[in-house]
Amino acid sequence: MSKSTIYQIAEQVGVSPSTVSRALSGNGYCGKRTKMKIIEAAKALNYAPDQAAKMLKTRKTNKIIFAVPDICNPFYFDMINGINQVAEEYGYLLILIYTKHQLSEELKAIQNVKERVADGMIMVSFHFCEENIKAINELSSPVVLTNQFDSPGGGDRFDYVYVDTYAGTKQGTEHLIQQGIERIGFIGGSLSEQTGMQRYAGYRDALLEGGVPYADELVKESDYTEAGGYEVAKRLLSQPDRPQAIVAANDLMAIGVMHACEEAGLSVPLDMAIVGMDNLDISSRVYPKLTSVSLMQEEIGRQAAMILMYRLHGKAMERSAIKIVPSLVVRQSSIWRTGDTK
Amino acid sequence: MSKSTIYQIAEQVGVSPSTVSRALSGNGYCGKRTKMKIIEAAKALNYAPDQAAKMLKTRKTNKIIFAVPDICNPFYFDMINGINQVAEEYGYLLILIYTKHQLSEELKAIQNVKERVADGMIMVSFHFCEENIKAINELSSPVVLTNQFDSPGGGDRFDYVYVDTYAGTKQGTEHLIQQGIERIGFIGGSLSEQTGMQRYAGYRDALLEGGVPYADELVKESDYTEAGGYEVAKRLLSQPDRPQAIVAANDLMAIGVMHACEEAGLSVPLDMAIVGMDNLDISSRVYPKLTSVSLMQEEIGRQAAMILMYRLHGKAMERSAIKIVPSLVVRQSSIWRTGDTK
DNA sequence: GTAAAATGTGAAATCGATTGCAGAACGGAA
DNA sequence: TTCCGTTCTGCAATCGATTTCACATTTTAC
Missing domain, CATH: 1.10.260.40 (lambda repressor-like DNA-binding domains)
Known part of the structure; x- marks a missing residue:
């Protein structure tokens, strides 16, 4: 048997x-x-x-690794999904490695590629440093990197896919400006981090280009949590000349803002229009539904996997750094004037 | 190099x-x-x-497969997480296979085990039939099955982990009864399916044992979606003697109920207490926060992986069918009388 | 009908590690 | 010195498939 x-x-x-x-x-x-x-x-x-025997002889595993910092974060599920779609289409299995935001775990993932556990890897990393870049560059198998920042540099041996979060907050802010809103607040993450800075810059430039006055007191830093957004929003709302709309650097904070509005007796969107970013699952389930900038996670995954497949099938290509443009998903929370709630 | x-x-x-x-x-x-x-x-x-060479000789891959119907469903992320914790501890990598609820894909996953791509497998399946049970029984590698129903039977060659959803709705209902609520409605999934029936039975038995009158008009079938829950709730709310509380067979429907209440001008929880099931991520983010029965996904994953590890390390064991007891997470949506919103 | 091309098959090498067996080198005890 | 047990090392087989080469057989072409 x-x-x-x-x-x-x-x-x-x-x-x-x-x-x-x-x-x-x-x-x-x-x-x-x-x-x-x-x-x-x-x-x-x-x-x-026996696949082991086959692998040994053919030097192909038909597997790819996805190294992800945080399995618990819903952000990555969609990426997994995108990757898996492509992987499946090409007959590859997906190995999931959970790096817990630790360099040591990332290096272990790289080691797995080196030992030919898989034919290639897609990795999300938040700390590119000499050590992991070097390890990746020494591999003979293809690696595609992604995160929400822009290019890590130093990689002549890997491809890169990233989201233009700058364009994201810019879109979100423009959407508000187009409705004639003028006092638009911003709640960001830390401005000392690159990703926080970019999201802020998108907001600021949208104001500038839209001819809307920029006011320092409408900009607050927070920590990407719901509670953080709530706290900061309370401060914004109690200001003498409170904003009519708020752009939050992610959905969790935006939801915190919504709760603060509710508590202050402000109607969303009539008294306060809100735009978030990430387009979480939750965001279409809160009331009113949250307008949000989708970071296109699934698309990132799909693109990254595509590139990996091209490399694996020996198609000649320049090293690529693909910029994904986020897309605004308009829901009730930001519809200020026109009546077309969709 | x-x-x-x-x-x-x-x-x-x-x-x-x-x-x-x-x-x-x-x-x-x-x-x-x-x-x-x-x-x-x-x-x-x-x-x-070279792992391929090592695998060939040692007959060990140090990988396990998790075959899951639906990567997009947040329900499974926690399971993945639980499995991964154990896998990592034992030095195994996790391969994710997405079966799309299709038998053919399940059979492919089983085939992968047969070809020794991995040393063992954990599979979530909703249609155990002769074909996949037979295929699993023919394997020489261990397989652990899980889903939300009770035992599939016919498996002398695999272990089984499942959640007692009956106990789940029962707990949720008892929680309401203990607060003195008497008119408690129930919104379930299809009662012709086993899982739907069990959730309903838990509700019914809680009423019986709690000495609370059961009324047929308070029980509605729906489809586990938010929209479905919303529709059915509207009907329940417009009844002459509307319920004071509702137990929903899952969180999405419960959220639909919340929206229906909001629309009808009913305060949750004062006019209507609500209990859901699944304890989704969302549930703690809606307002008011939703009381929900946690199906212990992470625990299921951990247990399933544990059993698999025991099998892989040759520990002698009886075939096991482990029943996991869900746990009620009390939040605002169900606190009717006492003031201790937490 | 014969040459050329296409097709079918087997022997043997190969992928890169692990491991049982046997012999060599070493140490300490008598 | 002799003997025994431990430690070290090499040889060669093995895991189970793929693939090159050579040869045998068939088919096609003219």
Whole structure:
């Protein structure tokens, strides 16, 4: 009942193992009658090819690794999904490695590629440093990196996919400006981090380009949590000349803002229009539904996987740094004037 | 710079490949001086053991497969997380296979185990039938099955982990009864499915045992979606003697109920207490926060992985069917009388 | 009908590690 | 010194498939 090998099939049918291999894999010539007999015998013997042996000989694993910092973060699920779509299409299995934001774990993931556990890897990392860049550059297998910042640099040996968060907050802010709102607040993450800075810059530039006055007191830093957004929003709302709209650097903070409004008796969106970013699952479930900038996670995953597939199939390509443009998903929370709630 | 083998190291150092293997893997004797030289040479040659070769010889892959119907469903992320915790602890990598609720994909996943892509598998399936049970029983590698129903039966060759959803709705209902609420409605999924029936039965039995009258008009079937819950709730709310509380068979429907209440001008929880089930991420973010029965996804994953590890390490065990008891997470939406909103 | 091309098959090498066996070198005890 | 036990090392087989080469057989072409 249990496993068997091509040798046993060969013996059974009375041919050589090589013939069995050819019959079963379809590589090379094989007579029709022999082939039939071999296939039958394989079925009878409950044969299944041993992938380890196959891998050893062919130097292909048909697996790719996705190294992700944080499995618990819903942000990455969509990425996994995007990657998996492509992987499946090309006949690859997906190995998930959870790096916990730790360099040591990232290096372990890289080591796995080096040991040929998989043919290639997609990695999300927030700390590119000499050590992991060097390790990646030494690999002979392709690696695609992604995160929400812009290019890590130093990588002549890997491709890169990233989201333009600057364009994201800019879009969100423009959407508000187009409705004629003039006092627009911003709640960001830390401005000392690159990603926080970019989101802020998008907001600021949208104001400038839109000819809307920029006011320092309408900009607050927070920590990307719901509670953080709530606290900061309370301060914004109690200001003498409170904003009419708020752009939050992520959805969790935006939801915090919504709660603060509710508590202050302000109607969203009529008294206060709100735009978030990340387009979480939750965001379409809160009331009113939250307008949010989608960071296109699934698209990132798909693009990254695509590039990896191109590399794996030897297509010649420049090293690429693909910038994904986020897209604004308009829902009730930001519809201030026009009545077309969708 | 690229890959090298133990043969190259052997040549470099002037010993035999077997010695190199022993030095590097630590199996068997190896002189201290030789070992040092070998390790040095390995480093110099940028050596990494080829896992395919190792797998072929040792018959171990150090990988497990998790076959899951639906990557997009947040329900499974926590399971993945639980599984991964255990897998990592034991030095296994996790391969994710997305079966899309299709039997054919499940069979492919099983085939992967048969071909020794991984040492074992955890699978979530909603349609156990002769075909996949048979395929699993023919495997020589261990498989652990899980879903939300009770035992599939027919499996002398696999272990089983499941959640007692009956106990879940029962707990939720009892929680309401204990607060003195008497007219408690129930919104379930299809009662013709096992899982729907069990959730309903838990509700019904809680009423019976709590001495609270059961009324047919307070029980509605829906489809586990937010929109479905909303629709059905509207009907419940417009009844002459509307319920004071509602138990929903999952959180999405419960959120639909909340929206219906909001629309009808009913305060949650004062006019209407609500309990959901699944304890989604969202549920703690809606307003008011939703009381929900946690189905312990992470715990299921952890338990399933544990059992798999035991099997893989040859520990003798009875075939097990582990029942996980869900736990009620009380939040504002169900606090009717006492003032201790937490 | 014969040459040329296409097809079918087997022997043997190969992928890169692990491991059982046997012999060598070493140590300490008598 | 002799003997025994431990430690070290090499040889060679093995895991299970793929693939090159050579040869045998068939088919096609003219």
